[in-house]
Amino acid sequence: MILCIADVLDSPTLTALRNELATDELYVDGRKTAGWHAREVKRNEQADAGSAEVQRWRERVGECIRRHPLFQMAARPARMTPVRFSRYQQGMHYGNHVDDPVMGGEQSVRTDLSFTLFLESPETYDGGELVTDTTAGEQRYKLPAGSMILYPSSTLHRVEPVTRGQRLAAIGWVQSQVRDPGAREILFDLDTARRQLFEREGKSREFDLISKSLANLQRLWIEI
Ligand SMILES: O=C(O)CCC(=O)C(=O)O
Numbered sequence: 001m002i003l004c005i006a007d008v009l010d011s012p013t014l015t016a017l018r019n020e021l022a023t024d025e026l027y028v029d030g031r032k033t034a035g036w037h038a039r040e041v042k043r044n045e046q047a048d049a050g051s052a053e054v055q056r057w058r059e060r061v062g063e064c065i066r067r068h069p070l071f072q073m074a075a076r077p078a079r080m081t082p083v084r085f086s087r088y089q090q091g092m093h094y095g096n097h098v099d100d101p102v103m104g105g106e107q108s109v110r111t112d113l114s115f116t117l118f119l120e121s122p123e124t125y126d127g128g129e130l131v132t133d134t135t136a137g138e139q140r141y142k143l144p145a146g147s148m149i150l151y152p153s154s155t156l157h158r159v160e161p162v163t164r165g166q167r168l169a170a171i172g173w174v175q176s177q178v179r180d181p182g183a184r185e186i187l188f189d190l191d192t193a194r195r196q197l198f199e200r201e202g203k204s205r206e207f208d209l210i211s212k213s214l215a216n217l218q219r220l221w222i223e224i
């Protein structure tokens with residue numbers, strides 16, 4: 001399941017964050033954190049370590065993502081990597097690759113889900129689409145600033161070359177409490193359906209039975 005989540009960051013937060021990330025000195029070559037095969041195709045910059053202020057922003061953005069109700073429902077996060085800020089200036093890109101199955105940090109994270117939170121308005125740059133390359137064909141994503149795409153880390157994907165302006169994004173990886181993507185989607189669908197039912201009819205007998213099933217499926221499938 002691939003999900004786009006709107007309004008993860010509001011406009012004043014985005015403006016403040018873009019100001020913070022406007023300094024060239026913050027960035028290092030993105031190849032530093034790529035696995036040996038991805039390094040071949042990775043041409044971007046990252047503000048990973050940076051100043052104490054950047055560090056605070058990484059935590060703050062991570063919290064905004066973690067707290068988002070739709071992210072909670074879709075990802076069921078057990079662990080997350082620290083958020084990484086990446087910048088693609090004109091000519092930069094990240095060719096087709098698959099993300100490493102385990103990411104380091106203080107804690108290892110099995111990468112079940114990857115996310116990209118777009119930080120620049122799409123009109124301000126050309127190119128820079130995130131492209132997922134699946135057996136069903138390619139899908140291209142270039143979302144409004146503050147919106148995020150959540151996709152299975154098992155997907156082959158790339159970032160198209162930026163041909164004007166710059167692409168700024170916050171990216172990261174999630175280990176889910178529900179390892180199986182099919183099971184995760186069933187929980188997401190049931191939770192969505194019961195919330196819609198509740199909005200329409202309040203706390204009905206049907207709502208209670210779906211809630212019971214949802215809770216019992218979680219007992220079967222959740223690993224903590
Ligand atoms: O910036 C993006 O949208 C994705 C970046 C990416 O694929 C990665 O860092 O592994």
Ligand SMILES: [Fe+2]
Pocket residue numbers: 097098099114157
């Ligand atoms: Fe990737």
